[in-house]
Amino acid sequence: MKLMFLGPPGAGKGTQAKMTCERYGIAHISTGDMLRAEIKSGSELGLKAKAVIDAGELVSDEIIVAMVENRLKQDDCKNGFLLDGVPRTLAQAGAMEAFVKLDAVIDIEVPSEFLVDRICTRRVCVACGATYSVKTLKGTACEACGAELIQRPDDTEETVLNRIAVYDAQTKPLVEYYKNKGIVKYIDGTGEISAVFGDIAKELDKL
Ligand SMILES: [Zn+2]
Structure with a gap:
């Protein structure tokens, strides 16, 4: 099972991705983890990426794609994998065609006003990181x-709307790209965590 997950900030993509990987026994591949592992390993790619990050610049599509290619060769990907946060651009998606053919792209959809409400009412524990809604x-x-x-300084309406705008600009072309391949599954992300996961599993069980 070769998957990719998309979803705006606050849609619960990370949680759903984790649950999906556990249920289907596939590897969770997030850009951040992948970058950290490459840098820690001291590989040539890792050193290149570190130099770019230290200079305050964005890691190039070329480096990201090469890292994904390496990562997918590892043993834990034999049964499948879930890409989380990558590809981020059309250029990355195009370059990845050379070595990966996805079975499905899960697009978790949540309207902006819902996300703003969810994020602005969020409170985080300073000690254990647990999150709560002021509503419950x-x-x-x-x-x-x-x-x-506490309320995270970034959890304001202005920042959330800004993050969503950036996400939309980056991701809409990607959704179109995979839609043309007929592999996008739209999931309503407004429900409870378990209900959303049920919808995802229903789609994946059909593959
Ligand atoms: Zn706590």
Whole structure:
């Protein structure tokens, strides 16, 4: 099973990706983890990427694509994998055609106003990182460990709308690209975590 997940910030993509990988026994490949592992390994690609990041620049499509190609050769990808955050551009998607053919692209859709509401009402525990919604929270402290809850400075309407705009600009062309291949599965991401996962599994069980 070769998958890619798309979804705006706050859509719960990370959680759904993790649950999917556990259920189907496939490898979770996120750009961040992949970059960190390459840099830590001291490989030629890792050193190149580190130099670019240290200079405050974005890692090129060429380096990202080469890293994905390496990563997919590892043993844990034999049963399949889920790409999370990559490809990010049409150029990356095109270059990846040379070594990977995806079975499905899961597009988790959540309207902007829903995302703004979800993110702006989010509170995070300073100690254990648990997240809560002020709408369902009882009291003012973390229900798991009792520590203080804060609102992340980035969790404001302005920042969220900005993040969504960046995501839309980058991702819409990608959705079109995979739609033309007939492999995009649209998932309504507004429900409960378990309900959304149920919809995803229903699609994947058909593959
Ligand atoms: Zn806590």
